[in-house]
Amino acid sequence: MKVYLVGGAVRDRLLGIAEDTTDKDWVVVGSSVAEMLDLGYRQVGKEFPVFLHPGTQEEYALARLERKVGKGYKGFEFDTSQQVTLEQDLSRRDLTINAMAERNGKLIDPFNGQDDLDNGLLRHVSDAFSEDPVRVLRVARFAARFKPFGFKVAHKTHRLMKDMVVSGEVDALTPERVFKELDKALSYETPSAFFKVLSACGADKKVFPMLGVNTHTIHDNEFEFLDRLDTHSAVIKFAIWLHRENSNTINQLCQYIKCPKEYHQLATLTSEWYLFVSELNQQDAKDVLEFFTKTDALRRKERFKKLLKIFVLLGIDIEPITQLQGQLSAIDVSNLDKSDIVKAIQQAKSLIVTSFLNTTK
DSSP: OEEEEETHHHHHHHHTOOOOTTSOEEEEESOOHHHHHHTTOEEEOSSSOEEEOTTTOOEEEEOOEEEEOSSSTTOEEEEOOTTOOHHHHHHTSSBGGGSOEEETTEEEOTTOHHHHHHHTEEOBSSGGGGGOTHHHHHHHHHHHHTGGGTOEEOHHHHHHHHHHHHHTGGGGOOHHHHHHHHHHHHTSSOTHHHHHHHHHHTTHHHHSTTSOTTOSOOTTOTTGGGTTOSOOOHHHHHHHHTTTSOHHHHHHHHHHHTOOHHHHHHHHHHHHHHHHHHTGGGSOHHHHHHHHHHTTTTTOHHHHHHHHHHHHHTTOOOHHHHHHHHHHHTOOGGGSOGGGHHHHHHHHHHHHHHHHHHHHO
């Protein structure tokens, strides 16, 4: 039984990226399910044997081979017998930069992943790449993650991804996996590469079929407005990505990829109100009050705070909004007519907004 550190931890160390000790993957060669359980590892995963270390809780997987038997990323049979070698296990991985291993300080690199790291190349290990549609999303995500390092998709890998789109293999992607990779890509500093790679191979029409072409044109690149935003929040970048789409399109997309409710709500609110608030001082008091009501600004303050952050990142002056929010929040209900308190509160809010707009126009 031999244990090897594999994948991202090896790649990131060679790139000089600080190690994430919570994201180490290990491959075990020459062992079995029975032996792993006897050693105290806890088995997880139904598709193939993966085990959690009894101390570190890091993932240890038996070396495996796989054979395509159906469509999609679930259409595989696995061989985890003790005869499977490390090189055979690495040969089934997506990119050469993810197909390296280490043991006792020695690098095992049968597919020249280190050369591709040095050359900034995202290159597939073998033609078996085309058997798993998730790999199209992963390549796009890695392009986003490593864009600051100057990485590009290899020409042959790009052609293979296009073939996967044409053959219909990409159609087998599940909405949950699309959102998972999208969410990760948006958390990076330069998510534009994710969308650009998907667009270049035609996969964007498969994973985001309701979105139009060239709907986000800003400068010379329709995706670069997402890069280097002053936020690490994926949900905020999600809303900014969709801010030019209408509510119906956003509803369709969010239902299609089954994203969390927070993503859906913030994206919809951004789309509906960002143009309105950019000229808040020119609006009618009734409409301004409706903005605060529809966004639930006084009750859902954390969500509204994120919405304001989005407006700032879109270049909107939020000072008038925050001033009004403060004044509306400071209404003293005890001084209002209790016979019809709802009406009294509404009248007080209307007076505040009207007075504020009159002094700012």
